[in-house]
Amino acid sequence: MIEMNETDNENLQLAKKYIELLESGNRQEADDVLAELTDIRESQLFNELGKLTRDFHETLNAFNSDDRITALAEDEIPDAKERLNYVIQKTDDAAHKTLNAIETVLPMCESLEKSLSGLGSEWDKFLAKEMKPQEFRDLTGDIKSFFDSSGGELNVVKSNLTEILMAQDFQDITGQIIKRVITLVAEVEKSLVELVKLGGKIRLPKDQQDQGKTQGQAAADETGVLEGPQIPGMETGSAVGGQDDVDELLSSLGF
Amino acid sequence: MKILIVDDFSTMRRIIKNLLRDLGFTNTTDADDGTTALPMLQSGSFDFLVTDWNMPGMTGIDLLKAVRADPKLASLPVLMVTAEQKREQIIEAAQAGVNGYIVKPFTAITLKEKIDKIFERIEGGDS
Numbered sequence: 001m002i003e004m005n006e007t008d009n010e011n012l013q014l015a016k017k018y019i020e021l022l023e024s025g026n027r028q029e030a031d032d033v034l035a036e037l038t039d040i041r042e043s044q045l046f047n048e049l050g051k052l053t054r055d056f057h058e059t060l061n062a063f064n065s066d067d068r069i070t071a072l073a074e075d076e077i078p079d080a081k082e083r084l085n086y087v088i089q090k091t092d093d094a095a096h097k098t099l100n101a102i103e104t105v106l107p108m109c110e111s112l113e114k115s116l117s118g119l120g121s122e123w124d125k126f127l128a129k130e131m132k133p134q135e136f137r138d139l140t141g142d143i144k145s146f147f148d149s150s151g152g153e154l155n156v157v158k159s160n161l162t163e164i165l166m167a168q169d170f171q172d173i174t175g176q177i178i179k180r181v182i183t184l185v186a187e188v189e190k191s192l193v194e195l196v197k198l199g200g201k202i203r204l205p206k207d208q209q210d211q212g213k214t215q216g217q218a219a220a221d222e223t224g225v226l227e228g229p230q231i232p233g234m235e236t237g238s239a240v241g242g243q244d245d246v247d248e249l250l251s252s253l254g255f
Numbered sequence: 256m257k258i259l260i261v262d263d264f265s266t267m268r269r270i271i272k273n274l275l276r277d278l279g280f281t282n283t284t285d286a287d288d289g290t291t292a293l294p295m296l297q298s299g300s301f302d303f304l305v306t307d308w309n310m311p312g313m314t315g316i317d318l319l320k321a322v323r324a325d326p327k328l329a330s331l332p333v334l335m336v337t338a339e340q341k342r343e344q345i346i347e348a349a350q351a352g353v354n355g356y357i358v359k360p361f362t363a364i365t366l367k368e369k370i371d372k373i374f375e376r377i378e379g380g381d382s
Contacts, residue, residue, distance in 0.1 A: 162273075162274075162277065162363055165270055165273050165274070166270065166274075166362065166363060168266050168269070168270055169266070169267065169270055169359065169360050169361075170360075171264060171266040171267070172262070172264040172266055172267040172270075172338075172359065173338060173359060173360060175264055176264075176309065176338060226308070226309045226339055226344075227339060227340075227341050227344075228309060228338055228339070229338040229359065230338070230340060236341065238341045238342050238343060239340045239341050239342070240340050240341075240342055240345065240358075242340075242358060243357065243358055243361065243365055245340075246340065246345055246356055246357075246358050249342060249345050249346070250345065250349060250356060253346065253349045255349065
């Protein structure tokens with residue numbers, strides 16, 4: 001049997017009484033009982049409506065005064081746009097640095113290759129004893145100048161390769177920035193879901209609502225702990241301005 | 256000279272690994288956060304640690320503190336290479352006993368200078 005609360009019980013008693021009165025033909029009293037039943041139902045409805053209105057009002061107020069949302073709209077979204085622009089700039093720089101280095105190195109490799117194959121065929125001629133003394137003297141001169149120039153060229157190749165290597169550091173910096181923006185987007189998404197819930201009056205069980213809130217707060221708290229990469233033009237107050245400042249600070253600490 | 260490189264970004268680990276090889280340090284191993292790095296340090300005979308700060312799991316600063324708290328590892332030279340550059344953080348790292356601090360993005364020359372300086376101090380018995 002379904003468990004009944006006090007109101008249900010009362011309703012049942014009244015309903016039974018109503019049927020009894022109808023059956024005994026006591027129409028007047030039956031109407032009174034029906035009126036009483038209707039009253040109960042109406043007052044319940046009013047109570048529910050009142051509760052809903054109050055919930056709605058409170059949630060709306062809470063939403064309006066939520067500092068996180070204000071901060072998101074006023075500071076963090078524009079801030080994220082700056083960060084993402086910086087990501088574009090970093091990847092653009094890295095791509096150009098890499099392409100420049102390659103464009104310098106490729107012609108060098110080609111000329112090294114050409115010199116090598118020229119010297120190779122001369123050397124073959126020498127080994128085949130088809131070389132005149134004057135040609136041999138020219139060859140030794142060519143070999144000497146190849147030694148002189150190729151060392152320098154290989155150094156340029158090596159330093160350009162290091163430059164290409166270092167250009168890849170954009171991935172770490174931009175990765176950290178994008179991770180932060182993803183956290184922000186997730187937070188905006190959560191706020192939007194709350195707004196939709198508010199509009200559609202979707203009411204989640206209480207414990208689920210609380211869980212959502214603590215997760216959001218944890219994310220907000222977490223972003224406060226580590227600053228991550230500094231974006232030029234939007235450095236945070238207590239951040240130092242690069243390696244020289246770090247060195248200075250450390251040496252002031254006795255390093 | 257056996258070096259452990261700890262960073263959650265694999266590109267950065269490769270960059271540091273290549274730069275170190277260029278400087279003549281060919282025996283390097285890497286790990287992606289402090290939780291993975293600490294047991295490696297405890298079981299392997301590493302001579303030098305290069306670590307990032309901000310990593311999931313165990314951060315670089317916690318790794319540094321764990322290293323200094325471990326009697327077997329306490330004197331291991333630690334170089335921090337990180338994008339974190341708040342004054343308080345640099346001071347915190349210094350107090351935790353870091354041997355060098357490089358902010359990202361950095362150059363190959365900076366890395367060489369800091370490593371040279373760390374070894375100069377160690378050889379000079381200053382550390």
